[in-house]
Structures are given as structure tokens and as C-alpha cells.
Amino acid sequence: MKQFQYTRPSTQQMALDAISKPGAKIIAGGTNLVDLMKRGVTAPDKLVDINHLPLKNITPTHTGLHIGSLALNSVVSENELVLQKFPLLSMALKAGASPQLRNMATVGGNMMQRTRCTYFYDTTMPCNKREPGTGCGAMEGFNRMHAIFGTSNQCIAVNPSDMCVGLAALDAVVIIAGRKGERRIPFTEFHRLPEDHPEIDNHLAKDELIIGVEIPDNNFAKNSYYLKVRDRQSYAFALVSVAAALDIDNGVIKKARLAMGGVAHKPWRLFDAEKWLIGKPISEENFKQAAQMAMAGAKGYEYNSFKLNLAPATINEALKHAAGLV
Template sequence: MKQFQYVRPTSQQSVIDALTKPGTKIIAGGSNLVDLMKHGVMSPDKLVDINKLPLRDISSIMGNVRTIAIGALALNSQVAEHAMIKERLPLLSQALNAGASAQLRNMATVGGNLMQRTRCPYFYDTALPCNKRNPGSGCGALEGFNRMHAIFGQSEKCIAVHPSDMAVALAALDATVEVVGKKGRRYIAFKDFHRLPGDHPELDNTLAKDELITNVIVPENNFAKNSYYLKVRDRASYAFALVSAAVALDIDNGRIQDARIAMGGVAHKPWRFYEVEKALKGKPASTETFEQIGELAMQGAKAYKENAFKLKLTPATLVEALKHAARIA
């Protein structure tokens, strides 16, 4: 690990000013960034520790639509066990508790969770080709070991997947990311925050270089009673998802009035199934309906040598999650 400068400012403006200089990275819990530095994947010249900023609150905000604002420095464990989150956004609590070990949840922050980078082994090994780490070097996973990799939204430049469980739930819950930068404050719809690889897989998200995440804002909804997060992984202890599903249903008299579906482990970003959500509206909440939806969800999927099993695992996971959410499992 190379030497770096370390600063700990106490104001948002100081952080923004620091970010305008090349080679500067933010650190909070450090549960991903420190690993990347140890592996030589990232070598910042300067670390800006933001832990002194007042960004840990979790609060309900009244307005035309009542929302819950979660500070960027709120710990994953704090959010997962917060009474208001468990009552009004149980899907988020479930996803966070599925996401990592207790030790990591006690260090990792909400903002850092959004910014974490892929766990693709070709990204982590600096001796191997990776367009995300070294643009133009090639994607080693295309013809290599790609068991964990994407089946939706990939490109010939990158087939890595996003590792976050929390982000999958936030995608399903139509969250918004509040950021501040040189140009002031702006709000990014969660669906637009993370990027697909396209020709520039080195760009994980749509943040400007001088922008700081301050809050994640989630609208309250009618999904608390019928939501479920299902994570399929190689072992029950801490492991990243092979496939995961965040599903939320609004059911009245046995029929689905509204639905939200996002999946993890299948794309470069949390993957929303908008057409599937539309198809569920007005349908009975039944196993038959969900199995039909599982087939619809796989349109456009493309597998590789090692991950063809995901073509079956993905719809099976989705159907199982929908059954749990509807309480017919």
C-alpha cells in the first residue's frame, strides 16, 4: 500500500473542496476501500475521513409524500435494527441483515454501501485483465471463471455484478440519493445512481467527482405487510449473492394492486423488473401467477459458460420470494 495523506474535516464544504483534487477518496467505515487499497486496486493520494459530519440521523419527513431520510453515515446495523425501518420498510431491514457479518454491519455505512465496488476476482487481481480496473485491458471474466457474473445488462467490456444487498432493496423501494457538490444539492433517482457497464465499466455510478452522498430518501408505501428479501448464496454465513430478490406487493382481497421487484447478483447494478411489475397488477396473488411472471422476467437474459445455472435459479428465486411476500409459501 502506498503512502497517502489523511484528513478529517468537520464541514461538508471542506469535503467538497478536497474532492476537487485528483487522487482524493472519501473514507467512512472503510470496509471496502481499505481492502481495495491493500490489494493495490485503488491507490488514493489522499483520504478524506467524513466521520465527523452530522450525517447519521434516521428520520421521518412529512410532505406531500411522507418519506424516511437515512443519513449517509448511518451504520448498516443501526438502520437494520431501527424500529421505524423495521415497521415501515421491513424489506430494507431484511436486505441489510442478509448483507454481511455482524462485524461488518457495525462498521459499514449507508453511503459506503452504495459506493462499494464489484467483488469480481478479475477486478481484485491486478495481474489479470479488467476493464473496470484498467480500461482497455480486456475483460478476463468473459472467457474465464464467470460463475458469479451478470446475465442482464452486461457488455463485452464487463460482465461483473454489483455486490450490495441493501442497494437491491433500495432499488425496489424507489429510493432517492441526496448529494451535495460544487454546484449545490441535487437528488438522483436510485434507478439512475448506478451505471450499466456499456463502454465505460470503470464508472460505477453517476456521482460527479466533487459530490458527497448526504442522505438516502425512501418514500413510505403500502408494501410493509407483503415484502420479502431472499438471498441465495453458497453458504449461510457471510457470502455474496449468487442471486437475490427484493419483492414488495400491495395486495387487496387477494389481488395485487401494485408491485416492486429488484434482483441482485444478476447485473452490474440492482436490476429492476418494470415490465414484470406492470404484468402483476390486477392479478391474483397465487403460485400460478408468480410462475408465469418468473418466465416473463427472463426475457433478454444471457448466460456464460460458468453461470448458465442462473437462467433457472433467477426465476426460481423470484417465484419463491413472491410467494413469501404474499404469504403463500
């Protein structure tokens, strides 16, 4: 591992000044960054430890819930307000990692974690995400875990987060601080598709800091479900996951939210399927139709084409659980 400098700023402004310097990276829980450094995938000149910043709060607002970027995944998943008002987020977090990792990982760090594509981690293999212009080893390689939506000829990696799928489905907003002030961005727009620059995962600028996320109030608490399909029940990344949330009145769907993980370079929101479900009675037939609609534009590769069948089946199952049909 390359030698690096270490600093622990005590104020947000000091942190912003520190991360604006070339070669600096933020560290909080370190559950992903340290692994990347050990493997030689990244080699920062300076680590900026932000754990002393006051960003661990989980507080209600007039319109929803604010969660600080340094709140631990374990704390958020067991928070009373989260369990009461946004149980979908708790389910996604608990599906996402081992208890030990959840007790170290932060909300902001979870949002910033990088793909677990084996070609990205193997520095002997070509990877446009790790080293732009070298090619995509997964494209013609073993791509069982890879994307079926939003791919490009540069990259077919997937975003590994479960928490982010839940937040995308809940219409969360990311709050970002920079040296020129704060800005807010819808969660569904925070992460990027690979396009011609797969090395760029999201829309956070180099000199900016995630300070929190806000989830607006909704009526999904009674009818939410997070379903994760993986190779083993213990700690493993998703082959396909679905966050489903329904607002139901007398058996009719008033609102719907659907997002998928394990299928794209970002949490994949199913907007068209959501709109189609509005006004429909809850039934497996309607859920199957919505699931098939959600697959528009999907493209399988040699080893992951099974996801073209697994994904709609998972959507249907998650909707049935959310609606209380199973």
C-alpha cells in the first residue's frame, strides 16, 4: 500500500478545504476504501477523516426525515423513526451487509462505494472504470453479476448498494455541501450510468461533501418490502434486488414506488411500471404485467441472461409481499 498523509478536520469548512487538494480522499467507516487501497485499485495521497464532523443525526423535519451522512448503517436500520415511517430503508440496510460491516459503514460512505466487479478489483485485467481506455474485461468475460440495464460499450458493472435502492424508491434527496454553499439533488439523479466515462460513479464534485439525505413523508409504511436474491443467504451482493412500496386504498393502488439493484450502474427506478400500477387493484396478474413492463430495454450478456427472467419474477414477488398477498 502506498504511503499517505492523514488529517482529521474538526469543521466542515476545514474538511472541504482538505478534500479540494489533489490526491485527497474522504474516509469515514473505510469499509470499501481501505479494501481498494489494499488491492492497489486506488492510491490516495491524503486521507481526510471526517468522523469528527457533526453529521450523525437522524431527525424529523416538517416534511420527512433527515439522516446525516455519518450515521452508521446499523444505527439507521434500528432507528425508531425509520422503522415506523420508512421500514423499506431498514429492510434494505439489513439485507446489505454483515452486522459487523453495518456497524462501521456510514450512509454517505454507502452511497460512495464502488462496484464489486472482479475485473475492477483485479489490477492485471483491463477495466475502463479503474483505468479509462483499457477496455472492459467483463464484456467478453465472466459477467454473471453484471448489468442488464443502462450499459454502454465501455462498462457493464453494477452499483453494489442495497441501501441506495431503498433510498431511490423512497424519493430521497441528497444534500451536498461545497465551498460555494449547499445544493440538493434527487437520489435517482445522484449516481451515473457508465456512458463514455464509467470511471465517474456519481455527480459529486471533487471538492464537495455529502452531509445528509432527506426522505419525504409518504404512506408506504404499511405496504413496503425489500427482496434480495443472492447466491447465499449470508453476506453477499445481489443478483437482483427489488424495493417495492405501495399506497393502497380499499384494494386499489394510489401510488407505487419500485427500484431495482444488481441490474445497473446505478439504482434502477422503474418509473413506467409505477405509473401503470396507479389505479389498478392489487392482484398477481397486474403485478406480473408491471414486472414485464419494467423489463423494457433490458439486455443480457453471455452469463447473466438469466436475469432477464429472474428480474421480473423478483419484481412480482416483491409486489406481492408489499401488498400482503403472501
